[in-house]
Amino acid sequence: MPTPPLTELSDRAREIFRLVVEGYLESGIPVGSRTLASEGVLNLSPASIRSVLSELEARGLLAAPHTSAGRMPTESGLRLFVDGMMQVAQPSAEERAAIERRLAQPGPIEAAIEATSAVLSEISGAAGMVMVPRRDARLAQMSLVALDQGRALAVLVGQDGSVENRLLHLPAGTGSSSLQEASNYISAHLAGRTLAEAALGMKAEIASGRSALDSASRDLVERGLAIWSEDAARRPVLIVRGQAKLLDDTALGDIDRVRSLIDDLENKQSVAELLDSAREAEATRIFIGSENRLFALSGSSVIAAPYRDREGRVVGVLGVIGPTRLNYARIVPMVDFTARSLGRRIG
Incomplete structure (x- = not known):
C-alpha cells in the first residue's frame, strides 16, 4: 500500500499519529488510546482517539499487534514520520566534544575508524558500522x-x-x-x-x-x-561494534528478529554494499526495514552517511543499525556530525 501524503490527514489525525510514533520510538511498546487520553494533550475521549487510530490503521500507517490493544507504526508509517514530521535534535556541545575527543586520539587512522564504530554504538544504543575507506595509496x-x-x-x-x-x-x-x-x-x-x-x-x-x-x-x-x-x-571492508546492544530487554520478546539481524551483520559484504549505496548521498540516508531486501526478515533500520576528506572526496560510509524503533531524531544528526568529524580526522 503506498504511503499517503501528510496532506490527506486531518490535523487531529496527524497529531495522534505523531504521538503514537514518538511514544513507540521512546518505549518500544505499542501505544493505546487510554495512554494518549491520559496524557491530556489531545483533550479527546478514548473513544474518539480509537476512531482516529482505526483510520490510521486502515491507511497502513499504524498496526495493532495481536498481543496488545495499542498501536505501533508500520514501516510506511515510519517513513512518513521520518520524511515529513520528524524534528531533529542537534547534538549538544558536550556530545560534540565527546565525539571529537574520541576521534582525535593519537594513532593510525585504523584506530580512529575503530573508535568511530564504537562511539556510534554508544550514542545510538545499537550497533555502529564504519566502512573502511578505499585506499589507493601511492x-x-x-x-x-x-x-x-x-x-x-x-x-x-x-x-x-x-x-x-x-x-x-x-x-x-x-x-x-x-x-x-x-x-x-x-x-x-x-x-x-x-x-x-x-x-x-x-x-x-x-x-x-x-x-x-x-x-x-x-x-x-x-x-x-x-x-x-x-x-x-x-580483507574486511566493514567494522561493526556494539552487536550486544541489540539484545536489550525489548529484544527478548522478538528473539527471532534479533537473531536474523545478527546473521545479517555476519554477512559483511552485503552490509558494506548497502552502506556503499549511500556514498553519493548529499545527506544522511535512512533505510527502514524491508525497504532494503537485506533486512526484510529482521525488520531493521540503517542510518548512514558518507564521510569525506578535506578535498570533499567521499572515502567511506558510516552508520548505525538497529531495530526500526531507533531514535531517528537524535541519531540522524549524530551520524551526520560523526561523519564530518571522521572526515576531518582523515584529512
Missing part, C-alpha cells in the same frame, strides 16, 4: 625478503611511510638473485603509482615479452601481485 617500493626455505616476506612501502607485510610461499629452488631481480622490477614499476596501476603495466609488459626477467623472476612478480590482490579481496 606506493614507493616492494621488497621480497627470504625468510627460510620456501617462504619470503613481501614488504610494501607507501609514499606516506606506511608499511605492510604479507607472507609469500616460494617455488622450490628459488634463489636470492631471483628475489632481488623481482624486487627491483616491481619497485621500478611502483614508484608513484597505485598497486592497481602498477599491476596493469607489469602484466602487460610480461605478457608482451618486453620484460627482461627470467622465468623464475617472472613467477615471483606474478606471485607477489597475486598475494596482494587476494589479500585485498578477503
Whole structure:
C-alpha cells in the first residue's frame, strides 16, 4: 500500500499519529488510546482517539499487534514520520566534544575508524558500522625478503611511510638473485603509482615479452601481485561494534528478529554494499526495514552517511543499525556530525 501524503490527514489525525510514533520510538511498546487520553494533550475521549487510530490503521500507517490493544507504526508509517514530521535534535556541545575527543586520539587512522564504530554504538544504543575507506595509496617500493626455505616476506612501502607485510610461499629452488631481480622490477614499476596501476603495466609488459626477467623472476612478480590482490579481496571492508546492544530487554520478546539481524551483520559484504549505496548521498540516508531486501526478515533500520576528506572526496560510509524503533531524531544528526568529524580526522 503506498504511503499517503501528510496532506490527506486531518490535523487531529496527524497529531495522534505523531504521538503514537514518538511514544513507540521512546518505549518500544505499542501505544493505546487510554495512554494518549491520559496524557491530556489531545483533550479527546478514548473513544474518539480509537476512531482516529482505526483510520490510521486502515491507511497502513499504524498496526495493532495481536498481543496488545495499542498501536505501533508500520514501516510506511515510519517513513512518513521520518520524511515529513520528524524534528531533529542537534547534538549538544558536550556530545560534540565527546565525539571529537574520541576521534582525535593519537594513532593510525585504523584506530580512529575503530573508535568511530564504537562511539556510534554508544550514542545510538545499537550497533555502529564504519566502512573502511578505499585506499589507493601511492606506493614507493616492494621488497621480497627470504625468510627460510620456501617462504619470503613481501614488504610494501607507501609514499606516506606506511608499511605492510604479507607472507609469500616460494617455488622450490628459488634463489636470492631471483628475489632481488623481482624486487627491483616491481619497485621500478611502483614508484608513484597505485598497486592497481602498477599491476596493469607489469602484466602487460610480461605478457608482451618486453620484460627482461627470467622465468623464475617472472613467477615471483606474478606471485607477489597475486598475494596482494587476494589479500585485498578477503580483507574486511566493514567494522561493526556494539552487536550486544541489540539484545536489550525489548529484544527478548522478538528473539527471532534479533537473531536474523545478527546473521545479517555476519554477512559483511552485503552490509558494506548497502552502506556503499549511500556514498553519493548529499545527506544522511535512512533505510527502514524491508525497504532494503537485506533486512526484510529482521525488520531493521540503517542510518548512514558518507564521510569525506578535506578535498570533499567521499572515502567511506558510516552508520548505525538497529531495530526500526531507533531514535531517528537524535541519531540522524549524530551520524551526520560523526561523519564530518571522521572526515576531518582523515584529512
